[in-house]
Amino acid sequence: MPTSTSDARRYFDLDTPFAMKRGGELHNARLAYETWGTLSADKANAVLILTGLSPSAHAASNADDPSPGWWEEMLGPGKPIDTDRWFVICVNTLGSCKGSTGPASINPRSGEKYRVDFPALSLEDGANAAHELVAGLGIDRLACLIGNSMGGMTALAYLLLHPDCVRSHISISTAAQAQPFAIAIRSLQREAIRLDPNWNAGNYDDEHYPDAGMSIARKLGVITYRSAMEWVGRFARIRLDSEQRDDEPFAAEFQIESYLDAHARRFVRSFDPNAYLFLSRASDWFDIAEYGNGKAAAALAGIRLEHALVIGVSTDILFPLSQQEEIAEGLGRGGAEVRFVALDSPQGHDAFLVDIEGFGGAIAPFLGAL
């Protein structure tokens, strides 16, 4: 099994060359992943989690890394994704910067970072890479494939490109195809990075880094990940204390502004700007209509699953509930027994990260009944 161990993450070496959907190939590429629980002798208890754009493979604490993960409350012994029963894998997507090969990795052909010369990345490449990992672990068929946000799109690609490799699916706050509002938001995030002189066509370093562009991109992300309703209750018009303000003209005055600042500060230097651009564009490109003669519904109906759980949130403006309904209906037409759950969580698109009661309350019984 072509894996190696280092700190908390494990690494899986992809086939070389690894062919990309839109042309080009990667050499000596690898995926970072983490696991929880024990793979059963018949290898029938495997669950794969595909993440949103920015998370690492560290979905929850485990023996190798006791720090809390991004889905800590969802995943573990006795939790909604119960690792006493399931062998859970979470993968850092191909093209990211949290251990998997991406634009910030060294191109073995040149000895330099790929930067913008990384091959054009599609979510299908992420799906194919994840499937190679699963096969490499000796698993023919996943008990369940779980995808959130961008990971939900990647999961649909996985289901379409690797039929009969998944028994059941949990689709969370995602899309069968990128819609223009989401494209507009992501395009503007990319523009903010590209227009930052320090982006320098991808050739930044730690001293000359596109902090401003990344900050705008992240803040715009956070604005669209949460909901206006949540913020009315949480921030209203509360102002910063005078000692929290700086003297520059037009500096932040309201708590909502410092909340966005804090989010941006945590993100700007911890995520590679070029990786952000590639993954963001891949999300815009994603359209499963390509697998259904131009019709997303036909592509969805071509997916064979035993059971599917589709969860969406009424306050999500980036991946609206109507897109979750589309997925639920399409998978149902494909023959899956579908449970559709529309939550009224106030936290918008990010609700799956914070409304564990709502999401866990749907996921636990679904997995329990498998």
Next chain:
Amino acid sequence: MPTSTSDARRYFDLDTPFAMKRGGELHNARLAYETWGTLSADKANAVLILTGLSPSAHAASNADDPSPGWWEEMLGPGKPIDTDRWFVICVNTLGSCKGSTGPASINPRSGEKYRVDFPALSLEDGANAAHELVAGLGIDRLACLIGNSMGGMTALAYLLLHPDCVRSHISISTAAQAQPFAIAIRSLQREAIRLDPNWNAGNYDDEHYPDAGMSIARKLGVITYRSAMEWVGRFARIRLDSEQRDDEPFAAEFQIESYLDAHARRFVRSFDPNAYLFLSRASDWFDIAEYGNGKAAAALAGIRLEHALVIGVSTDILFPLSQQEEIAEGLGRGGAEVRFVALDSPQGHDAFLVDIEGFGGAIAPFLGAL
């Protein structure tokens, strides 16, 4: 009457000094405005329109300027705001750059542009200036005060600061106080401008101009002024023709992106970046709770009107319908006979500019019955 005529606009000289709400004062300041129709002998047929952040006073074509205005279909002989009956005034708000005094104007004290040394601008200042103009035209009492978007906030300030000067009011897609989602969006727009090195703390010129920051600010504006629903129908996933694309990495590929580009191109050099910052911040500051012992509802209930029409749009994410309901209820408690109209226009916040059937259909009978 202290007015002068130049091209299509008229100019009204404000009292000198003109005191600003937050301190500071303007000298030799003026307002640009346009009019339509004829003021009756009893001066009882005057209608004042207060605009959103960016429009000029040219709401519609008139004898002095036959070019179409920003509300061309709404305003004119036989149109919903019927200039055969009403004497209509539209004012370019104080602090703007379309003829009225603002940060791009020359400070007579220094002989230089105000730039960021313009006194801290509140929407109340815009209201007071507009009221001076109305009084200067010899009008004691407006038949109707109409405000859209930011102009709707300015209109509420007008009503609170100048009681008994308005008989009826049309409130369109606005807010009694800025909510955190709108503050977040506007703060990010300001940040995009401020982070542009060419903004240079307000000291730009035509050669070194914050095009990038203004472009991001405007695109973010357009994204929040329209609606996801409209764009699904209008742009879907339609791509640009190959000759419409440029070769830069991550350049626009979808029509929605070139639509945003076109909006930004039209705006970036036609609106003063410093004026944008001042007006944007004034919108964040606006909170009529200041006039109601900390309660917006109490302030609204203190406004005396004979009739009010409050119109909102269900797809407006920037000034949501709930904020229009709040205004309608509050004005009703103040004793006005209120008609509340919730439209399902797909165009979001901008619907009042384009859904003339919906908005005109509400405005025409309201004004007709006065």
